[in-house]
Amino acid sequence: MSEELETERNDVREDGRRPPRAVVGSHRIEEEMFGKAFDGRVVRRIWAFVSPYKMQVAVSVAAVLVFTGTQLVIPLIIRYAIDNGMVVGSPDPSALGWAVAAFALVILINYGASFVQASVVGKVAENMLFDIRRAMFGHLQKVSLSFMDKTEVGRLMSRLQGDVNSMQEFLETSVLSVGDIVLLFGIVGVMLWLDFRLGLLTLSVLPVLFIVRIFWLPLARKAFMAAHVTNSVTNGALAEAIHGVRAVQSMDRQQVNFTLYDDKAHANLRTHLTASRYAQVMVPIVDSLTGLAMAVVIVVGGSMVVNATLDVGVMVAFLFYIQRFFDPIRSLTMQYSVMQRAMASGQRLIEVLDVEIDVKDKPDAIALSPQMDGSVEFRGVSFGYNPKHPVLKDVSFRVNPGETVALVGPTGSGKSSAMALIHRFYDVQQGEVRVGGYDVRDLTQESLGRQVAMVLQEPFLFTGSVFENIRYHKADATREEVIEAAKAVGAHDFIMSLSDGYETGIEERGGNLSLGQRQLLSFARALVADAKILVLDEATANIDSYTEMLIQKALVTLLQGRTGLVIAHRLATIRGADRIIVLQNGQLIETGNHDQLMAEGGLYSRLYNLNYASFDDIPDAELEAAVEGGSQT
Amino acid sequence: MSSDAIGSAGKRGNSFAHVEAAGWGRGLSTLLRITRMTLRHPWQVTFAIGSTIIAAGLQLAIPQLLGRAVDETQIAFAGGTAGAAAEDTLWTLALVLLAVAILRGLFTMSQNYYSESVGHHIGYELRLACYEKIQRLSFSFHDQMHSGDLITIGMLDLEGVRMFFSTALVRVVLLSILIGVGAYLLISTDVVLGLVALSFVPFVAWRSSVTQLRLRATWLDLQERLSVLTRVMEENLGGIRVVRAFAAQAHEMLKFDKASKNALSLAHERVGIRVRNTSAMTFSFFIAMGLVLWVGGNKVMAGEISVGTLASFLTFMTILQMPVRQLGMMVNSFARASTCGSRLFGLLDLDVAIKDAPDARPLDINEGTLRFENVDFAYPSQESRPVLRGVSFEGRRGETIGIVGPPGSGKSTIAHLIPRFYDVTGGRITLDGQDIRKATLASLRKAVAVVQQDSFLFTTTIENNIAYGDPWAKERRIERAAESAQLHNYVLGLPAAYGTVVGERGVSLSGGQRQRLSIARALMLRPAVMVFDDSTAAIDAATEQRIRASMKKYAEDRLTIIVAHRLSSLMHADQILFLEHGEIVERGTHEELLARGGRYKALYDLQVRPGDEMLGEFGAAQ
């Protein structure tokens, strides 16, 4: 995923009618839309998904061979019937009977083979589709969050769906193309066998086809590629419109977006028309060659028949074969672009499967026991999403078992990032984060996750009932536990007022609840988790102070014997904490309890005062001082 | 050849209307409607169908010519004609055949190209229609529709409809000509043999209609199951932090497996249906061929027909073999087009709940006075649950109104009603005396800007995000807005400054940075009413104060509404509304409310003084 940071700034349209700064959809296009037609590495990797179905694949290839065989035999039977049963002169009456009987047998076999082949291939392809998707999905559950941060969900979804589908298409058609190739060779063989000279003469049209294709292919490839790219760009823009529809409407951008989208859709139309022109131009060429081959058979074969050097039946069979001959060539041409697409898709699938899991359990990782003391310690931690730009710089502090510690600081100072480290969403670059006395890198992530419950800054809810959402972490939580947690955070009343109480369905991302209500639910969800360490990242930012007060009251009991880490901007919220840690620009600058920090008169005391003094009273100099560097990270 | 036909701007302007116009007879079936859409491109359709007919005719000529050639050789062989004369005839036949084949190729090309072109044009029109519809449909629709389902309609269903012309309609024409004319030719050559050759047609017709029905039913079901799977994957990836935070990977895999198995079993079933159908159709075709061989062979032996006639019968059948094999796909296309079409048109035909009234006029704003008059509201999805009850207030230019209240009390709802994201269910909202329902939406939304509580950022540069509401803005203005939102310095510190691309939903920004970006975005607009819906919750007080200070001048020209939980954010407001259960329970200035000693006072004390001692008082006040 290349970072073309500057491109868009210069992307000012010339005609002046289009707004200079507006784009719809992501401007980053899928890089490799079309790969090589054959890429050994991709095939080997994909083979891993085929091998569980080796038997079925073998059966269907066998069935394809049989099927193709029957296709080849049918004209031969007809030839036999004509030459032996109805040739002018001495027809053999039983020959026709035999021929028809053989025909019946062959079509029965044909029926069976095509049935077996199609159903086995179809099912195996479906199975593999689901297997690949599952492997990718499973892998994405393990890859580090830094990968997920920089990869759009839409892009991953297009891999999980579009790319996986084109692999499936490829598998389905590749068995058929085995048949096509066999058929091609079979026909060539049979024609040469029936009459070598006539066969050779007929086949002499083939080189023309190959020469044409050599010129056609690179052009067609480019056209197909362009069509594919514009298609995914257009679809991306549509997806953006769907997800961002509320922002679009509130800023009245519909008209502008429509014009921009029209451009993309229209470009898509153009590339598709071009591609289809390239695809279709082969049709008259192939058809002319078919005609030429048949003309050759009529003239040369015909005079051979007249001169009695060839049986009529053979001539008829030739005419049959020629018509069948170009079918596989046609479908192989089609297959070629499917194959290119599949290789590119395979490439992208592998890319996802190969994303390195950089945050992973050590082989001898310890499971953190629920009986651990619940202490959290940062020892000289430095961390940056990009190691060159550290977000936390040499931060050290310790939260003792049972203590509640608050983290405060200006926006962007690294509070949320510090919390993410406790859960080992990311690995530190220097120093260590210790939970329960262990370096988090020595623990299994699963056991760490069980002991650290978080309320994230963005309350994310899943579609499903309120009940399911609250007990998300603990699938076996009872109704009572869920209700108790909901009561503790003051969510019970509003839940009961919903149409179906706890069974009320939650829409996508909790859209049918107010933000504060969503926050309450995600709070309740963390309480149900019953973990030793509770991390609250602005868990009450969108909640009024009264409700918050109730929550805090409840927390006093809930936090008994547990460790709490609280981030809040409303300083009143964290006044009650045992200790307060002040972060600025990724550095720990003050620590102590409320009274100590107030006495010190540092950043904390200034922030604290600002929080409720009417700002008309604040002298500008004071403001400057308080925020100094704070928001300028 | 056709790029000029579609290139002109005039034509493009129209293309959207095509979909609309094709929308009239709602009662008629989906397929008819798609067909009507195709007829909006009369020339291309004519070319496509015309070429199909000619190509089919030429194709039918081929077996005739081949039959003649075989007969010619037979006659010459039997000594009927002189060798040289026979050779001449053969040459003529061969040249005619070559010409026919070339022509057939050209017409097939034109058939394929034009039918695909019609499909692409329909696809283009439908895309635009779909995009436009999705953009216009009101919030209440989007609240209830999962975005994944909309994406499925806009991509998969659209594809199914687009392909209908080329993979279904044109094939029907081709097949009926091949079979119809072929039947005529064959039956006129030999009645019995002709009937035998066509004996598979009724069976195939019956099979395909049965299969079509079954595929249609299962297709819908499969889409349903696949969209469950999509939802599971999408939510998992979107909420990956929650999944990780709760170590719920195993749980998510279970959810995935369940949805996946569910879809897989049906997919298998569909493969079965399709395969049984295709195999049976091919089989019936081959049986007919065998019968032709048997009956025809006997006739040849009886001297009733020539070998050439039999050969042309058999060649005719090989020509039919491809279309018959494709019949299976055609049946699939029919099934797909009708189900996809009904979903797609279902979306396109939806009534937009919030739209311009027929007599809507642009807002005329002089004083910039906003009035809520006894407003009642309930969300359309839960009509029985009132969210706002009898809300009245008024604010004018230069004033600030603050709104506080517990979660779910209806604060954001008020913010949503002003730009008419939803329509009130009782009472009315006016701007300078004009009911907002009588104003054009465009003018209303220009007049009202809302900084949403959870704002959506677009995957593009910071600059484009800020200029989202005013893409023509000068660079200087963008920077000024960023300065006011206290974002400028941060942005300058980034490697690509304003050209930095922010990730989806702004993941690479901290919560506060995201909020400041959406404030900057709103500051680019010049509305008469500006609403900040709890948009500084993740911003520290000091930064917030700076934002307010730098916005002072800006606020003079408009009414500002601030929803906040931190009272310092709104204590300077000219009027503060305390909302509870959708009703305004207290109102007044900060001082008035403090003096009154009610809920607001209690909330204030709670934020100012240490918590525990306050709780008693607060409880009493409630």
Ligand SMILES: Nc1ncnc2c1ncn2[C@@H]1O[C@H](COP(=O)(O)OP(=O)(O)OP(=O)(O)O)[C@@H](O)[C@H]1O
């Ligand atoms: N996923 C990420 N990828 C890259 N950079 C990030 C990511 N998340 C945060 N940052 C950057 O790291 C810095 C610290 O962010 P963090 O979220 O820790 O701040 P914070 O103190 O929680 O701020 P706030 O109070 O606004 O939530 C910010 O400059 C932010 O832009």
Ligand SMILES: Nc1ncnc2c1ncn2[C@@H]1O[C@H](COP(=O)(O)OP(=O)(O)OP(=O)(O)O)[C@@H](O)[C@H]1O
């Ligand atoms: N899209 C929706 N569909 C149905 N009900 C909704 C929808 N949005 C909000 N509600 C309900 O309407 C009520 C008021 O919600 P609103 O968002 O206005 O609250 P709020 O006062 O802004 O709360 P908060 O402080 O949490 O943001 C809540 O009970 C909520 O559950």
Ligand SMILES: [Mg+2]
């Ligand atoms: Mg709200």
